[in-house]
Amino acid sequence: MSYKTVALFWVALAFLGLIDAGYITVKYYSGGEVSCPITGGCSDVLTSAYSQIMGFPVSAYGFIFYLTVLLLAFLYLDSRKRWIEAAMLLLGLAGFLFTLWFVYLQIFVIEAICFYCMVSALLSTTIVALALMAFLKTRPIGNRLST
Amino acid sequence: MSTHTSQSGTRVFLWLLGLTLVALAGFIVYVATRDGGGGSGTLAPGLKDDDHVRGASSSALVFVEYSDFECPACLAAQPALRSLYAEFASTTIFVYRHLPLSQHKNAELAALASEAAAKQGKFWEIHDALFDNQREWAGIPNDQALSYFVKLAEGLTLETVRFAADMESEELRARVKRDADEAARIGVRGTPTFYVNGVQLKVKSFDDLRTALLQGVATSTAP
Numbered sequence: 001m002s003y004k005t006v007a008l009f010w011v012a013l014a015f016l017g018l019i020d021a022g023y024i025t026v027k028y029y030s031g032g033e034v035s036c037p038i039t040g041g042c043s044d045v046l047t048s049a050y051s052q053i054m055g056f057p058v059s060a061y062g063f064i065f066y067l068t069v070l071l072l073a074f075l076y077l078d079s080r081k082r083w084i085e086a087a088m089l090l091l092g093l094a095g096f097l098f099t100l101w102f103v104y105l106q107i108f109v110i111e112a113i114c115f116y117c118m119v120s121a122l123l124s125t126t127i128v129a130l131a132l133m134a135f136l137k138t139r140p141i142g143n144r145l146s147t
Numbered sequence: 148m149s150t151h152t153s154q155s156g157t158r159v160f161l162w163l164l165g166l167t168l169v170a171l172a173g174f175i176v177y178v179a180t181r182d183g184g185g186g187s188g189t190l191a192p193g194l195k196d197d198d199h200v201r202g203a204s205s206s207a208l209v210f211v212e213y214s215d216f217e218c219p220a221c222l223a224a225q226p227a228l229r230s231l232y233a234e235f236a237s238t239t240i241f242v243y244r245h246l247p248l249s250q251h252k253n254a255e256l257a258a259l260a261s262e263a264a265a266k267q268g269k270f271w272e273i274h275d276a277l278f279d280n281q282r283e284w285a286g287i288p289n290d291q292a293l294s295y296f297v298k299l300a301e302g303l304t305l306e307t308v309r310f311a312a313d314m315e316s317e318e319l320r321a322r323v324k325r326d327a328d329e330a331a332r333i334g335v336r337g338t339p340t341f342y343v344n345g346v347q348l349k350v351k352s353f354d355d356l357r358t359a360l361l362q363g364v365a366t367s368t369a370p
Contacts, residue, residue, distance in 0.1 A: 015168050022176035035336065041250060043337050047220045067169070074165040078158055112219075 001137060003076060003085050006130045010073035010088070017066030017123045024059035024116050034116070041112030048110045050102075058102065062120055065095050069127060089135050092128035099124045190333050190345045194242065197322065199261075199270045201232060202241040207367040210235075210360065211242040211342040213326075213335045216258065216277040217251035217285045221339045225278050227353030231360060238364050243274065245326040246338050253284060253292040256314070258323045260296035263313035267305050276303065 024046065027034050036042035045051065051058055068091060076084040099121045106113050190211060194200065202210075212228070214221045232241055245261075247254035257277050264273035276299050277284075284295045293314070300310040313319060330340075341348045341356060343363050350356055 011165075011168065015172055018169065018172035019175050019179075022172060023179050026176055026180040036250070043248075044219050047223075070165065070169065074161060078161055 001130065001133045003088065003134045003138070004080075006088065006134045007073040007076045009130050010069055010127060011077075013123050013127050014066045014070035014073065017069065017120060018063060020116050020119050020123070021059045021062035021066055025057055025063050028057040028059060037115050039113040039115045039118065041106075041110075042114040042116065044112035045106055045110055045114035045117060048105075048112075050105050050110065059116075061098075065091075065098075065124070069095075085134070085138070089131045092124075092131035095124040096128040190329075190342045190347070194240065199243040199265060199274075200240050201271055202236050202239045204240075206238060206240050207344075208235075208239045208360070208363045209242060209342075209344055210239050210363075211244060211345075213244050213246040213330050213338055213340040213342075215246055215248050215251055215254045215338040216261065216274075217254040217281065218248060218338045219281075219285075220337075222278050222281050224339050224353060227356060229275075231356060234357070235360050235364070238367075239360060243270075244330070245323045246330045246335060246340070247323065247327065248338060252286065253289065255323065256289060256292050256296065257284070259314045259319050260300070260310075262319040262322055263310045264300060264303065264305055266313050266319075267310065269303050269305060272303050273299060273305075 024034065028046070028051075034042045034046065046057075053061065072084055072088055072091060075081070076088065102117060103121050106117060194209065210231075214224075231239075235241075245258040247258045261270055261273050261277065264270055277296075280295075280299070284292050287295070293311075296314070297307050297311050301307050335347075341350065341359075343359050348356065348359050350359070
């Protein structure tokens with residue numbers, strides 16, 4: 001899979017991610033309650049001590065993450081610069097690390113599952129998986145990074 | 148790069164598409180979150196005859212709480228609420244209303260237990276006991292929760308046979324449902340949700356509750 005294909009998929013995934021994270025972020029600031037399909041644990045998760053970092057809701061960071069994913073994808077589609085390929089991989093991995101942490105918190109610490117968080121986990125996992133597929137296909141990246 | 152300069156039209160299109168996507172995502176979020184609960188957001192300010200109240204016996208200041216005995220956020224609010232019950236005991240009427248959420252499988256049973264205790268005049272006693280022991284009974288099977296509640300009632304020296312029978316009664320089920328239906332009608336979707344004189348409080352921390360009550364006291368005692 002080429003980075004171009006990955007970027008196209010990223011656009012679609014980031015679009016969904018923006019809606020998902022945007023919804024939770026707006027609900028956080030407007031004080032409204034989220035409707036919670038399937039898993040039913042949203043309010044437990046979203047009001048837990050782990051729902052904010054440095055005063056901002058986790059979903060706001062998620063929103064910025066998806067905005068960055070979208071921006072990188074468009075930058076790549078526009079310019080095809082090599083450094084963006086590396087940036088895509090790093091961004092994907094960073095997002096995935098946070099995803100692992102938050103899924104761990106939901107399952108083992110808060111013991112409640114929030115539907116929107118799991119949607120986001122699925123999206124960010126797909127995002128990193130695609131970037132990895134492109135990376136593995138176009139190795140070695142060492143030469144590319146130095147350009 | 149140079150190959151793209153001839154395609155500036157395509158590039159403009161590409162970035163316009165990007166902006167459109169962000170705007171579209173924003174619009175979808177706006178539509179999904181507009182009108183927070185789908186209800187009026189205001190609560191009829193009057194008290195009902197069978198409301199569970201504590202604090203002042205008569206006051207212009209009415210604090211209503213929609214709560215669920217099995218909800219962790221409601222448990223987290225307890226220390227703050229209990230200090231408010233004490234601090235504003237002479238100036239505020241505190242009302243507890245039920246909103247047992249469907250994802251908490253013993254919440255309705257707990258609400259029924261509180262109503263059964265209320266029948267014997269011990270609503271607030273079992274209210275405190277239910278929250279204090281929430282971690283023991285939250286999420287356990289319904290039949291075990293039921294016997295747990297009967298044991299709690301016994302600890303509060305309630306008449307347990309009558310308590311267990313009341314918990315089955317259609318009357319109490321309807322009483323709990325009435326609170327929950329009203330919550331749905333006015334757009335309360337989560338717990339805990341607080342109202343002062345019919346106006347929903349948008350609280351970010353429990354300190355905000357105290358601030359709202361202080362303001363309420365100031366305005367209700369103003370000439």
